[in-house]
Each structure stands twice: as C-alpha cells, then as structure tokens.
Amino acid sequence: MVNSGITFIEIIDSLQQAVAVVNSQGRIISVNRAWIKHSIEAGVPETFAWNGVRFMQVYSAISEADGQPPDELDSVLNGTVPFIRMEIQCLLQRKLEWFLLDASTIYEDDGRTVKGMVVCLTDITKSKALEHDLMEALTQIRTLRGLLPICAVCKRIRDEHDIWNSVESFLEKHTHAEFTHDICPDCIRRLYPKYSSVLDGSSCS
Structure with missing residues (x-):
C-alpha cells in the first residue's frame, strides 16, 4: 500500500461529525476538531481538557433523556454489543438540538479484547425539524x-x-x-x- 502522507488523525480531524475516542475505563482519550467546535458552540471553553473526562458524564450532561446513559452504551464499551445507533436530544445554549449517536467497540488485534469505543455525533437538527414539519402537514391532510x-x-x-x-x-x-x-x-x-x-x-x- 502506497503511503499517501495522510495520517489517521488528519482523516478524523477532517470529518464534519464530532468524534471522541474512549478507553476501556470509559474515559475520553481523544476528540477531533468537530467535537471541539461543537463544544465551543455549546459554551464549553476552548481550553477545556477533554482527555480523562468520563464519557458517560458527558452524555448525561448533554442528553435530554432521564439523565442516565442507556445500557446500550455500556454494552458497547464492554464489547457485549459491537455497535449502536440512536438519536439524542441536547439542550445547547437554550436551544434544543438533535444528534445521531453512533458508538462502536474498539478491539485489540485478537478481535476479542476490548480497548474502548469510538463515539460519533452527527447534527441532525435540520432534518428533524423537516421531519416535524412534514408530520404536521400530514396530520392536516x-x-x-x-x-x-x-x-x-x-x-x-x-x-x-x-x-x-x-x-x-x-x-x-x-x-x-x-x-x-x-x-x-x-x-x-x-x-x-x-x-x-x-x-x-x-x-x-
């Protein structure tokens, strides 16, 4: 395989989705530029150190659910379930936003030992607003x-x-x-x- 000179970190940083890498203890060890950008827009200081923060605490802070992370996230982190996808509501700067959360287990080379998980957040606020408008229209037709x-x-x-x-x-x-x-x-x-x-x-x- 030819070395293109593009590093894995550069690829992750180029994504529009917010990405966080979490170790097997549930602590964030890396986030990409989009994650930092969304965090700043949500009021988090640009200098905030994400490394070492427990991801489940982050989820509980931003989610409009009952304040407790879903069991599925724990299942991904311990390798019971290798992948989940779900929609979450977030109240950011007094504005309700929607995100699609994808979480995947990261394994060692043996394919069994869990190293952690990668979490990807995609902003779907506009599509959810459109979906709401369409449902409103359908109820009136x-x-x-x-x-x-x-x-x-x-x-x-x-x-x-x-x-x-x-x-x-x-x-x-x-x-x-x-x-x-x-x-x-x-x-x-x-x-x-x-x-x-x-x-x-x-x-x-």
Whole structure:
C-alpha cells in the first residue's frame, strides 16, 4: 500500500461529525476538531481538557433523556454489543438540538479484547425539524379514498357514522375545501327562463 502522507488523525480531524475516542475505563482519550467546535458552540471553553473526562458524564450532561446513559452504551464499551445507533436530544445554549449517536467497540488485534469505543455525533437538527414539519402537514391532510355511498336521488353522501350529508358538508368535513355558491348557466335557464336570452346573447358575443 502506497503511503499517501495522510495520517489517521488528519482523516478524523477532517470529518464534519464530532468524534471522541474512549478507553476501556470509559474515559475520553481523544476528540477531533468537530467535537471541539461543537463544544465551543455549546459554551464549553476552548481550553477545556477533554482527555480523562468520563464519557458517560458527558452524555448525561448533554442528553435530554432521564439523565442516565442507556445500557446500550455500556454494552458497547464492554464489547457485549459491537455497535449502536440512536438519536439524542441536547439542550445547547437554550436551544434544543438533535444528534445521531453512533458508538462502536474498539478491539485489540485478537478481535476479542476490548480497548474502548469510538463515539460519533452527527447534527441532525435540520432534518428533524423537516421531519416535524412534514408530520404536521400530514396530520392536516385528509383525503378521500374508496367507494362513497351517495344517494341516487338527492345526492347526499353517507358518512362513517351512517349520517347523510350534503356534498358540501361531507367535503368540508373530509377535506380542506371551502365552498362559495353560484348558479351554473344550465340551472339559470331551467329556473329563470326569462334570463335565458341574456345568457344566450352573452355566449354568442
């Protein structure tokens, strides 16, 4: 394999996701630039020393959950579960943000002995806001599907409660349509024949 001159640390530092490496005792031994950047934005001093801090304390401090790290994180750290992915809410600078947390176990070369874990936080606040807006829109959209029982004589429609409704009433209940009333030319000719000549004249002009 050709040596490109790019170090592993440089690759990790180039990521937009916040990455922390945790040893088998659960203490942070390294963080990348994105982690530091997000921390500063959250109000942590730039000079704060992350090395040696217990990751579970960090999780409890930033998570909007019950304050206790989930058992899955302990399972990754002890190697019982090699990988987890979950969404967490964080209250940063009085603003609620969402992150996707990925945690993976780091093993020795034997593939069994646990060295620690790597944690990656991806900011998904914008996508969660979009998801919320879409769900709000979906709850406001009511559509008509299937067969509608309609009276062959009066044209009223029977709803799910066996109540017969006018077409206008039924559509207003099941859609966002609103009605204004007018009279079509054919009905004007039938109901008001004296105005037929006016209509016919306007249609010829």
